[in-house]
Amino acid sequence: xxxxxxxxxxxxxxxxxxxxAGDMTGLKVSAALHRKDDLEAALCHADVVVDFTLxxxxxxxxLACRKHRKPVVIGTTGHNAVELAAIEDAAGEIPVxxxxxxxxxxxxxxxxxxxxxxxxxxxxxxxxVEMHHRMKKDAPSGTARSLAGILASVRKxxxxxxxxxxxxxxxxxxxxxxxxxxxxRGGDVVGDHTxxxxxxxxxxELAHKASSRDTFARGALRAAQWLxxxxxxxxxxxxxxxxx
Ligand SMILES: NC(=O)c1ccc[n+]([C@@H]2O[C@H](COP(=O)([O-])OP(=O)(O)OC[C@H]3O[C@@H](n4cnc5c(N)ncnc54)[C@H](OP(=O)(O)O)[C@@H]3O)[C@@H](O)[C@H]2O)c1
Numbered sequence: 684x685x686x687x688x689x690x691x692x693x694x695x696x697x698x699x700x701x702x703x704a705g706d707m708t709g710l711k712v713s714a715a716l717h718r719k720d721d722l723e724a725a726l727c728h729a730d731v732v733v734d735f736t737l738x739x740x741x742x743x744x745x746l747a748c749r750k751h752r753k754p755v756v757i758g759t760t761g762h763n764a765v766e767l768a769a770i771e772d773a774a775g776e777i778p779v780x781x782x783x784x785x786x787x788x789x790x791x792x793x794x795x796x797x798x799x800x801x802x803x804x805x806x807x808x809x810x811x812v813e814m815h816h817r818m819k820k821d822a823p824s825g826t827a828r829s830l831a832g833i834l835a836s837v838r839k840x841x842x843x844x845x846x847x848x849x850x851x852x853x854x855x856x857x858x859x860x861x862x863x864x865x866x867x868r869g870g871d872v873v874g875d876h877t878x879x880x881x882x883x884x885x886x887x888e889l890a891h892k893a894s895s896r897d898t899f900a901r902g903a904l905r906a907a908q909w910l911x912x913x914x915x916x917x918x919x920x921x922x923x924x925x926x927x
Pocket of ligand 1: 691693696717718719736739740757758759760761782784786821899
């Protein structure tokens with residue numbers, strides 16, 4: 684029986700993870716931690732940590748996991764370059780899954796996006812549109828960044844150089860190299876992502892819509908069970924699902 688710690692247990696994802704863990708065989712929650720609780724004390728009685736909190740909290744949790752040699756599944760999004768470097772550094776010593784999206788459907792969308800970009804080549808204009816609930820703190824979503832990153836990697840571009848976050852005013856003609864990224868916010872939308880390939884005379888759209896956080900929770904718990912058997916390293920959900 685794998686023993687899992689859920690951090691951010693009172694949050695939207697924390698509550699979905701606690702509910703989901705009850706339905707999983709071979710997994711039990713050893714601690715459901717809130718902001719003020721002591722992760723290090725709980726780590727002695729756990730095999731793996733699942734963290735959906737805030738970027739700065741994730742890094743603190745990661746240091747504790749590294750100290751106690753425990754694997755960690757990170758679902759938190761919006762990390763800056765320094766925080767991402769800390770995650771990569773820790774993955775040299777402990778197994779880490781970092782994924783902007785744990786749903787099987789979105790990971791299929793990642794795979795399809797790469798294939799479509801490879802097939803369609805450079806003649807199609809690329810735009811990514813996401814929509815999330817009004818409480819979401821970071822923008823664009825980690826999933827939208829991942830999708831744009833896949834598009835940029837197929838075209839051998841640096842995403843930082845070609846990303847176009849929204850458009851406003853007299854912006855001029857669209858450059859062929861641009862990858863547009865657009866974040867919509869409102870209501871209780873769990874997570875919508877569309878990748879648009881716009882060509883002359885035709886347009887292909889790949890879309891995914893999540894209607895429940897349960898799909899992210901199930902994927903993250905599946906990743907946790909997978910991770911306890913892995914060597915130190917930085918993995919993502921494509922590794923967990925065997926989509927590489
Ligand atoms: N990868 C995916 O598939 C996926 C899916 C959905 C969401 N997410 C990401 O998961 C993260 C959480 O989303 P959410 O909707 O669950 O947010 P949320 O409802 O705001 O919950 C965040 C949780 O983090 C806790 N927290 C904040 N600061 C903390 C700290 N310093 N130490 C310990 N705990 C702290 C909060 O505790 P308090 O209640 O005490 O403030 C709260 O329980 C976001 O980054 C979101 O983008 C990822």
